[in-house]
Amino acid sequence: MKKIINTIIETIIFICGILSIVFVVLIFGFLFKEGFAFFKDYNVIKFIMGQFWYPDSNPALFGILPIVIGSILVTFGACLIVVPIGIMDALYISEIAPKGIRDVLKSSVELMAAIPSVVIGFVGMVTLVPFVKNLFDIPTGLTAFSGSITLAFMAMPTIVTISEDAIRSVPWQYKEGALALGATKWQTIRRIVLKTARPGIIAAVMLGIGRVVGETMAVMMITGNSAHIPNSIFEPVRTMTATIAAEMGETVRGDMHYKALFAIGLVLFVITFIVNFIADLFLGKNKNK
């Protein structure tokens, strides 16, 4: 009797294991199917290189260049802010901070990840956006710049926690060796710890980028949602994620516009998959050491 129960349970576990994979394959098969359906009716080159996103004009134009540039601009700006601060943060928390405040700092950074993006978007709208508008004296504060600042802080927890893991996994012998040679603690951190932890830190940055590219609600509320190619970072932009979220409600299920949004979803999926894959490679490298 026990044996039968045993076998039944193990079979269930096995099925669940397989089931989760089947789900995944099915789901992404579906995304590919819907995305590629669009390319049957619309030229891929025109989709990727097209400079105009006018889904409602006649004939409708589905060029994603403006929104891809929007995404890149916001992501790049966010990285400029978050990468240096995040790495310094991780160094301070793991190497320098006194034990007492270490957990407090770490938990506060982690709490940022828990705040829903729609809440961050709302607070950004009522505080950061008017601030940016007044500071630079521009017609609207809903700009790529405001989006970058917001996203920088949303990616902070990812970058800090993963870099911190990498820094902490540097063997203590390396540090003691440097210290024994008369290096100061800071010299050891800069020349030895940072260098050894580099693959892990790169992985952290990649994962942070993945988070920024995929962020939807806060970006939609803060960047102004204007699907044209911007001249500077102080203009409204629209990202790929925001385009999907903002326009899906207006489409007729199954029409070209609907399929075009699935095609954008496919592009997003491919981008984040590549970014995560690279991060995974670097994380593996870190572990092998």
Add this chain to the structure above:
Amino acid sequence: MIKLSPKLSQKLSYLILFLATILAVIPVALIVFIIVKNGVSALTWEFLTSMPKDGMRGGGILPAILGTLSIVMSAIFLTLPIGVCAAIYLNEYAKDNLLTRIIKLAIVNLAGVPSVVYGLLGLGIFVMFLKLGVSIIAGALTLSIMELPVVITTARGALNSVPYSFREASLSLGVSRWQTIRYIVLPNALPGILTGAILSIARISGETAPILFTAAAFYIPYLPHSIFDQVMTLPYHLYIISTQIPNMPKNVIFATALVLLMIVLTMSVLAIIARIYFRKYRKW
């Protein structure tokens, strides 16, 4: 360039690193402070327990709270058993072959797929293809698919942290594999799995993009009757009243944000405390 003495440069660098850390922590405190300060005046018992009025400008947010609760609970109920079983399979049974490695890689990468893409999938598969319509069940299924990789990863981490010697000791006594897992591995991994589950609940409570086109309704004047109804949800409601409704009283928006924030932060803090508590009483 002036060359600083090593000692001075260390002091300077530490100061800069400290300032950077403060810079990263301040926004969290600021966001919480701003929301509490502006929202607490409108946060009354009536606000939590009554229906919206005057085109959502007055009244309460009861349907949004209940909607979020029903979607999140259904989602976690769907994803937790499957996720934990999959984790047990991957960590305890699966051999280290190509298939397993592909599965692990897929799970890691799926956790990074943007939530709005899951929203698209939910719309395509559950709402359209399976004809569930925009409903609680479609939203819950979408969120559970989105959360599955995270649940599997955290559960695997918890299982993996149980020392291998525990299993060997049990197996060497002639106990079967499943019994070892059931009586030795799972009880020791349970705290980790539970902490992960709480964090998952917190995370999906605040998600907006996946339920945007699968479950959320702009405004519904009654409470949901079945899982096939559309519902109002807290995050979507917050999005709507802060962007789409003109002349919305600010303190009502802040109070809505405050409710959402309290739900999510309570859960996160609970998870952090649980983690610290369980670490203290760990048997290894």
